[in-house]
Amino acid sequence: MAYFIQQLLNGLTLGTIYALVAIGYTMVYGIIGMINFAHGEVYMIGAFIALIAFLGATVHFGFGLTGGLIAALVITALFTGLWGWSIERIAYRPLRGAPKLAPLISAIGMSIILQNFVQLSQGARVMTLPPLLQGGIEVMSDDSLTVNLSWLQMGIIGLTLVLMTGLTLIINRTAFGRAQRACAQDPKMAALLGIHVDRVISATFVIGAVLASVAGLMVTLYYGVIDFYIGFLAGMKAFTAAVLGGIGSLPGALLGGLSIGLIEALWSAYFSIEYKDVAVFSVLILVLLFRPTGILGRAEVEKI
Amino acid sequence: MSDWRTRGKTSLSAAVLAAILALPILGFQLSETGTGLTVLARLHTVAWVFVAVGLGSFALTSARAIKWPSIALPAQTSDRLGWALAIFALALPFLPFADRSLIDKATLILIYVMLGWGLNVVVGWAGLLDLGYAGFYAIGAYSYALLAQAFDISFWLCLPLAGLFSALFGLALGFPVLRLRGDYLAIVTMGFGEIIRIVLLNWQSLTGGPNGISNIARPTLFGLTFTARALDGGKTFAEALGIPYSANQRIFFLYFLILALALLTNFLALRLRRLPLGRAWEALREDEIACRSLGINPTNIKLSAFAIGAMCAGFAGSFFATRQGFITPESFSFIESAVIVAIVVLGGMGSQVGIVFAAIILVGLPEWFRDLQNYRMLAFGLTLLVVMIFKPSGLVSRRSPTIVLKDPA
Incomplete structure (x- = not known):
């Protein structure tokens, strides 16, 4: 029982990280109907910038742990947001209105470029950061095992919930949120009503990139190992999460992320750790086959 | 200005x-x-x-300001260019400057040309973006390696079997997912490619895991081997012809083998395109709803393109296995699929000649300029991006309808 609860906690932590990345997929899909294939790479770049910023702040500028983390969070969010904006501007905006496969191929190109850019500039080695935050609280104890909820896990889950709540409020309550929803429903009509559609799309990419960069920071702290290739798998899983939850839906992204995190953690714990990625891909395929709209998504009506 | x-x-x-x-x-x-x-x-x-x-x-903005003529080859020129290329490829080993390393590189390029032609059926003609093509390539390679090792079957028998296996996998994987929309299909095929690679990596008892399979049997020509000394009871190629043995013979033989396989793929693809099946592929690419209303079953038509593409990858895979002599799952990563997609896209999504040039540029150039090796993948990514932004229909684009209603007058 204790083992199960521990895995549950680990899965939830992992799931919130996936959920943050999944929001980027879901929001972009909701507004321009394309899969932002390079989003996993944005998360990877976020992780690298976070690591560099954190080390720079603590080693060279003498920040403490808290100061270093806050500096890393701010710097990562700023730079990764700019990366997100630029990716949209370079790879997707010129292709608006092109055949559907064109932006997908340019997105694949973008993702290969980003991966290799990081590999060439930072090396192919795995970067390891020793665990910074240790300790936590004891949730329950069995005769053989103690279930531990670490401070870091609490921080990750808490920060994700705060960001999710904030984003939901922005989307539901502000003028920008209204414009965003309007563009998702009907970009042409929104433009006729005076909404700057391109600007809204750019902002959506920036929000997605910032959230992904926070996820990158979290994963750097949580696992302490990153390399230039982490974006590929994380992107696939977050995309699966977005599809599972219902692409285009914000609560769906959270739900899907948590489910994928739990599936991965429990599968690794009880079946085989080697095939955990296969398990996630199989979930993606099964969902697309039997419920393509996901848990919370709405069916798409094809107009002729 | x-x-x-x-x-x-x-x-x-x-x-x-x-x-x-x-x-x-x-x-x-x-x-x-x-x-x-x-x-x-x-x-x-x-x-x-x-x-x-x-x-x-x-430079880019200036280049954009100039109006570039499009390199759309008329059908006849493209055909002639194709024949010229085929003749050149046949004559290449006999040219004075053809040495071992050149033929080796040409063989590598031809593998990608063949893969490109195979994928072109799926991406260029049927319009299905398949990002897991390396998975079928892997299945072909592993089927050959395992069959040849377990049952001691010759290359020539294994080749069709490997193609068949890959095609069966294509059918089995394609059947559930081909109903999906284009971009979902791309992601799911990528997932399949990864699943195949992960299974190959972890199924230690069958595939040897990360160590792969080594000592794969080399191909023979009518029972003649290309080694220095014949195996028991057999004869070497050099002995049969009464010429001195040279290691080049095997290299040249492999070159002609892949050339034949590639040309066969090309021929098959071009003929299929003229069948009602091929027309249905293209019609489906252009408008699925219209096709359905005309009574075409989209799933079956797409499935046939998928299976034929997979079969070509299977052939190429078993050739790859026999040429290398050893295979590991690392040769079949997502990057490999991306390279093949890049070749098809750069080649103009549907142009057979374009694919040859794209393969030469994307695979050949980095082979010659070893220093560029590190920047190779960066160049692939840039190619995909720049081609899509400036010419979404590819570099050598000729995607005219294959059949036109002529004016009755």
């Missing part, structure tokens, strides 16, 4: 943006020291990025 200033402004802002973007990743280097990770500054690289992007952007 008056728009020099606007172009300059655009380039300047691009350069500033690039410098800011490059600052954290390129300007600082993570490095391992005795006590742990630290960062080192190397800000001069950011200045380089600033200059390079500024100049590059200026």
